[in-house]
Amino acid sequence: MAVSVARLAVFSPVDSTARVDLVVRRLTDAIALGLVADGEQLPSEVELAGRLGVSTVTVREALMALRQQGLVETRRGRGGGSFARAPSEFDMTERLGALAVDELRDLGDHYAAIAGAAARLAAQRSLPSDIAPLWRSLDEMAAAESSAHLRRLDGRFHIEVAAASQSARLTREEIRLQADIGPLLWLSREDLEGHDETAAQHRAIAEAIGAGDADRARTLAERHVLDATDHLIELRLRLRE
Amino acid sequence: MITRSDTVLSDSAPPGARPAATAVTATSATSAATAVSVAGVLARVRDTAEEVFTALGDVRAATAGRARAVRRNGRGLASDDLAALRPLLFGHLGAIIAGIGFIAAPGLLADAPWYLEWWQENPTGTPVQLLRDLDPSSSAFYDYTHWDWYTGPESGVERTICGPYVDYLCTDEYSLTLSVPVTLDGVFLGVAAADVFVRRFQAAVVPALRDVPVPALLVNTQGRVVASNTARWIAGSVYRGAEGFAVRPVPGLPLSLVEGTGR
Numbered sequence: 436m437a438v439s440v441a442r443l444a445v446f447s448p449v450d451s452t453a454r455v456d457l458v459v460r461r462l463t464d465a466i467a468l469g470l471v472a473d474g475e476q477l478p479s480e481v482e483l484a485g486r487l488g489v490s491t492v493t494v495r496e497a498l499m500a501l502r503q504q505g506l507v508e509t510r511r512g513r514g515g516g517s518f519a520r521a522p523s524e525f526d527m528t529e530r531l532g533a534l535a536v537d538e539l540r541d542l543g544d545h546y547a548a549i550a551g552a553a554a555r556l557a558a559q560r561s562l563p564s565d566i567a568p569l570w571r572s573l574d575e576m577a578a579a580e581s582s583a584h585l586r587r588l589d590g591r592f593h594i595e596v597a598a599a600s601q602s603a604r605l606t607r608e609e610i611r612l613q614a615d616i617g618p619l620l621w622l623s624r625e626d627l628e629g630h631d632e633t634a635a636q637h638r639a640i641a642e643a644i645g646a647g648d649a650d651r652a653r654t655l656a657e658r659h660v661l662d663a664t665d666h667l668i669e670l671r672l673r674l675r676e
Numbered sequence: 677m678i679t680r681s682d683t684v685l686s687d688s689a690p691p692g693a694r695p696a697a698t699a700v701t702a703t704s705a706t707s708a709a710t711a712v713s714v715a716g717v718l719a720r721v722r723d724t725a726e727e728v729f730t731a732l733g734d735v736r737a738a739t740a741g742r743a744r745a746v747r748r749n750g751r752g753l754a755s756d757d758l759a760a761l762r763p764l765l766f767g768h769l770g771a772i773i774a775g776i777g778f779i780a781a782p783g784l785l786a787d788a789p790w791y792l793e794w795w796q797e798n799p800t801g802t803p804v805q806l807l808r809d810l811d812p813s814s815s816a817f818y819d820y821t822h823w824d825w826y827t828g829p830e831s832g833v834e835r836t837i838c839g840p841y842v843d844y845l846c847t848d849e850y851s852l853t854l855s856v857p858v859t860l861d862g863v864f865l866g867v868a869a870a871d872v873f874v875r876r877f878q879a880a881v882v883p884a885l886r887d888v889p890v891p892a893l894l895v896n897t898q899g900r901v902v903a904s905n906t907a908r909w910i911a912g913s914v915y916r917g918a919e920g921f922a923v924r925p926v927p928g929l930p931l932s933l934v935e936g937t938g939r
Contacts, residue, residue, distance in 0.1 A: 437806065496750045527815070560914060562823065591881045598842040599911035606842045 454489050458497035461487075464530075464618040466519045468505045469494055473521035474633040477507065510670045524573070531671050536539065539616075539671055543664025546612045546620075547657040549605060550593070554640060554656035556600035565599040574607050576634060583628065592637060593617075596656070620663040625667040685755040710935070711886040718926055720884040721894060724772065724877060725854070725929050728870050731776065732856045735868040738764050739778045740860045746859075748822060752786035753786035767931070768870070769797040771926060772880065774864040775806070775871035776848060778858065779820060781830070784865055787792055789822070796846060796871075806846055827856035829867045837930050839912055840902055841872045850874045852902070874911050878903045891921075909934075 464469045477483065484491040498517055499506040509517045534542075557565070558642055572592040579585040597609035624633050627673070636659050643652035680821035738761055746753050758778060768776050777794035785791050794806040820826050828836030836855045843851040885892050885905040893904035899915040909915055915934055922937050 485804065486796070560912060562900060562914060566897060568822075594844055596842050601840070601842065603842045603848055606844050606847050610844065610848075620802070 439558050444532060451653045454493050455496045455500070457494060458487055458489060458496065459500045461505070461614045462497065462501055463506060464614070466501075466521060475519050477517040477519060479516065488670040527619070528674065530619060531667065532674055534619075534671065536668055536671055539664060542612070542616045543661060543667075546616060547664070549597075549608045549612060549655040550660050551653040552658075553597040553600040553605045553609060554600065554644060555649045555653035556602060556605070557596055558644045558647050558652040560601050561599040561644055564643065565595075566645045568595045569599070569644065573634070573637055573641060574635070582625075586618075589633075589637075590617060596640065619667055620660065623663045623667045623670070626670075627663065653657060685728065700814055710889055712893070713884070713889065714933065715923075715936065716887055717804060717884045717892065718892075720881050720934075721931065723927055723931065724880040725837070725931075727772060728854045728872060729856065731773060731887065732854065732868045734764060735761065735776065735778060736766070736856055736858045739858050739868060743860050743865055752788045753784060755785050755791050755793070756787075758791070761793055762795070765793070765795045766774055766803050767801055769795065772872055772876050773797075773870045774849070774851070774873050774876070777806075777868070778866055778868055779826065780866040782821060792820070796844075809851060824852040825855040825869055826867055827853050830864060832857065835928075835930060837896060839896070843871065847873075852877060867894065874902065880913065888935065892936070893934045894926075895923075895934055896934050897932070902931065 443474065463476075472479065477498075478486065480491050480494045484494045487494070487619055498507055498509070502509060506520055507517050508520050509515070525621070531580055569592060572588050572595060576585055576588045576592070579588055593613065594606065597606040600606070639660065640652060640655045682734055682923060687912055689766045692769050719773065739758070739857055742760055745754050746757050746772060756782075761778060765776050767846075775796040776792060777792060779794070780788075780791040782790055795803040796806055798804045821830070822864055823838070825836055825838040828838075834856065836854060838855070839852040841853075843849055845855075851874060852872045854872065855867050856916070858868050881894065885894070885903060888905055890907040891904075891908065893909045894902045894914050896902060899917075901909045901911050901913050904910055920937055921934050923932050924931050924936050
């Protein structure tokens with residue numbers, strides 16, 4: 436039975452429209468939040484396809500959609516390519532409205548599991564040279580002057596925590612989940628508790644990892660994700676359909 | 677390739693290291709068998725690392741040669757000049773090396789303050805250039821001068837081995853980065869570096885480790901395990917010193933071999 440169910444999943448049709456939408460969503464978030472800076476050149480279609488694990492046709496369709504939204508500008512000739520165009524404002528309502536409450540909960544659960552496991556392993560396995568980058572990121576966050584810069588450093592901090600676990604798979608999941616729900620969680624935290632509280636949570640996570648306190652590191656990392664998810668769900672419930 | 681990680685200095689040893697001599701003075705038959713197999717491990721590790729450092733020696737010579745030729749023509753080195761390295765870089769990809777290139781010291785090139793001439797192997801066979809946002813004011817990641825594979829060579833260390841670490845910026849693989857300084861007339865130009873996936877390095881050295889009749893692990897100078905013949909310490913875990921184990925540096929490399937002494 437289990438085998439046949441697994442086979443059903445294997446041979447179920449791959450939805451190419453969903454793939455295009457996913458690529459569009461990721462790039463939209465990245466550009467809207469300044470992870471890809473205004474005017475920055477995007478990787479080539481071939482490289483994007485390789486990095487995202489989709490076909491170049493999918494990438495091309497996604498870029499076309501982004502061009503229509505004004506988020507990407509394509510120039511031809513030498514020095515040409517696709518360039519990011521920052522929009523005036525990230526539309527959180529629209530982005531949140533696209534996700535159902537149970538999807539948000541599920542994304543939060545998945546992310547908390549990954550972030551918690553990564554922090555626990557990081558506390559067990561990291562050496563001082565793994566901890567140093569965490570503190571450098573937190574110091575840079577304390578000095579960051581723009582929200583986009585702060586957001587980029589926040590992403591980097593969490594990826595550094597995951598990498599300190601020495602698990603490539605957990606790190607890949609962290610990166611993927613950041614792309615899927617990171618922007619919303621970030622905005623939720625800004626709304627919920629502001630930067631000071633977020634910074635305090637980051638420091639507590641880094642301290643627990645540095646002290647080798649695996650249980651505490653896991654609990655703190657899970658809470659960091661789940662508190663923001665709870666707030667997102669509150670916001671989502673208040674949205675008019 | 678890009679990491680916070682463990683830069684390790686040649687011939688230094690991890691915490692808890694004891695002089696190698698204490699590990700190799702035993703005279704019983706078992707110890708003799710151990711000594712033979714340990715010599716096999718050291719040879720295998722040396723050969724594997726040597727293959728990579730020889731490639732890096734080529735990259736270093738070609739880069740410095742290019743820089744000298746351009747200077748002779750009375751102009752500054754530019755990113756286009758480094759394209760001449762490509763046939764050489766491509767030739768080294770594929771066996772044990774997954775990525776290789778030259779990382780310019782900031783300000784070296786006339787047309788780009790930050791630059792990597794960095795190529796990675798690719799399942800389809802055609803090498804792929806790593807293109808990243810290298811402007812530290814817009815990227816959270818790409819100030820590469822912080823990473824130990826850069827600071828090691830920059831501070832004059834001849835052979836640096838970073839990792840194992842999760843290379844989340846290039847390949848998402850568990851990797852080692854080996855690097856050497858590139859200089860011209862004593863001036864630091866940048867770093868020649870290569871990425872080696874840990875699983876490939878292990879494929880090269882674990883058969884030799886398996887022949888060692890006691891628990892044995894290869895560690896970097898901080899004690900991070902690179903390869904072993906025991907599930908107690910596998911790649912990624914940390915050897916923090918243990919009763920009944922002795923540490924011997926691997927000659928000429930920033931690595932050590934830890935062996936159970938049976939005592």
